[in-house]
Amino acid sequence: MPYSITLRSRIDATITGWYDGSKWSTDHKRRRLFGNKHEAKSTREELRSLCPRNAKVIDLEREQVDDDSARIRKGFTGFD
Numbered sequence: 001m002p003y004s005i006t007l008r009s010r011i012d013a014t015i016t017g018w019y020d021g022s023k024w025s026t027d028h029k030r031r032r033l034f035g036n037k038h039e040a041k042s043t044r045e046e047l048r049s050l051c052p053r054n055a056k057v058i059d060l061e062r063e064q065v066d067d068d069s070a071r072i073r074k075g076f077t078g079f080d
Helices: 037-050 052-057
Strands: 003-008 015-019 058-062
Touching: 003 037, 003 052, 037 052, 037 058, 052 058
Parallel strands: none
Antiparallel strands: 003 015, 003 058
């Protein structure tokens, strides 16, 4: 199961951005998908330490991937 790292709104907890591997993006199609949960957690913790003010709103999300094109995107290998 792939994972992504999200940035949520402080007001209503909706997703406002996705981590794309180097920066935050508002385009969900650019999000980096992690095939390994431990790698995703490690990256999330690093982002939280770099942005302590936003640490509480940086989350790890489990992604639903149904089509083959999504499996080819950045970082997703399909193996846990």
